[in-house]
Amino acid sequence: GDSVTQMEGPVTLSEEAFLTINCTYTATGYPSLFWYVQYPGEGLQLLLKATKADDKGSNKGFEATYRKETTSFHLEKGSVQVSDSAVYFCALSEVNQGGKLIFGQGTELSVKP
């Protein structure tokens, strides 16, 4: 079945450092890919998405490119802030699954001033 694998956390960075969180997936079809962010004690917020190969999703300085050849969707940000501290989830959804998401295990990011 479909699955998502993320790099393990926690990831600790200093403010203004470059961020990469790796995500790879296994899917039988042509999924849409997502990054969600979860702040402590809260639900999930959609950060960005990409629906087909070579699409780049971007939002709030975060970017991720849908790489079909490497089945990857790595999250990047050029300069992190303390307010970016959260747990980040990579997820996929197959076209015929109507919003049913398969999540990676989540990566906790801690940004120190």
Next chain:
Amino acid sequence: GAVVSQHPSWVICKSGTSVKIECRSLDFQATTMFWYRQFPKQSLMLMATSNEGSKATYEQGVEKDKFLINHASLTLSTLTVTSAHPEDSSFYICSVSESGWTEAFFGQGTRLTVV
């Protein structure tokens, strides 16, 4: 995106009692809602798909008699944890989606603690 509200945000109950969690879609009519469970420091695991006007579809390993799901209207789905036990303590999150969508929108979650 869609606005989803869960209630309550947190609840503490005694072992053996039942707890109902509500998930409301505030700005559109949702034919499909999903219920996830999240243990501390872990990912979200899909429990069931709630379909308006029909029975929920449960994922393998989820006890449907323990986790009762009702989707009686296009704006409300409820999850009832029956005869709760400490091992049911968890963070429960709902999401809504629509036919033809690929993404889903999440509620803020409900922290259940069974003592």
